[in-house]
Amino acid sequence: MCCWNFSVPEVRCDLRLMTIMVVQFTEMPPPSYGGVGGLRLIWRSGGLWERFFLLCPLWWGLYLLLLLVTSFPQSSGSFGRLLVVGFSFAGLLDAWMTPAFSSAVLRVSIGKRLNRDDSNARLLADYLDSLGQGGRWLVGNGLSLAYLVVMFVWGFLAIDLAPFANLGGDLEFYLVFFGSFFVLWSVYQSVLRRLLRRARQAGYPIKALRRTVD
Numbered sequence: 467m468c469c470w471n472f473s474v475p476e477v478r479c480d481l482r483l484m485t486i487m488v489v490q491f492t493e494m495p496p497p498s499y500g501g502v503g504g505l506r507l508i509w510r511s512g513g514l515w516e517r518f519f520l521l522c523p524l525w526w527g528l529y530l531l532l533l534l535v536t537s538f539p540q541s542s543g544s545f546g547r548l549l550v551v552g553f554s555f556a557g558l559l560d561a562w563m564t565p566a567f568s569s570a571v572l573r574v575s576i577g578k579r580l581n582r583d584d585s586n587a588r589l590l591a592d593y594l595d596s597l598g599q600g601g602r603w604l605v606g607n608g609l610s611l612a613y614l615v616v617m618f619v620w621g622f623l624a625i626d627l628a629p630f631a632n633l634g635g636d637l638e639f640y641l642v643f644f645g646s647f648f649v650l651w652s653v654y655q656s657v658l659r660r661l662l663r664r665a666r667q668a669g670y671p672i673k674a675l676r677r678t679v680d
Contacts, residue, residue, distance in 0.1 A: 511574040547624035569601030
């Protein structure tokens, strides 16, 4: 004859604990895809164009390393100029990030805690699809590619001051560089605002892009 040996209060306590655990598990937020996970998501869902711009910091770093190796030994002045140009690359972050977020990438990112506002990402994806350009913003992407070429040229000029030799050297280099950098930044922001303005006119109330992607 089998004898069950337990007390009713213990069973109720165990059932209550199991219920709490199940509720907590079902209410857990979805896993975050920020950081490396977000980059992996963009890589898997994007095409050649998105992957190219996703790796822009890598291309830039390799180019700077190539300039350092090929121009060694170099003066402290040229190293300082190259350092300034190198870190200025981050100031054009919108130009490197925007092409990586096509409509395909934006749709996959929804619900992955990659966006600050999923509804905004969905609106932007819908508008990019409506442009009939494969879900990409080709004008902005072409501008970003041109910017990359311009930054490569400035990296080379930071090592070779020949075009500025007759102007005086370092001071003129920094004045011209920061002037052109401000123009590049201003133009891209203006084109980006025009994209959002046209999207709103077309019935897509998209917020500023810096609020869309973490």
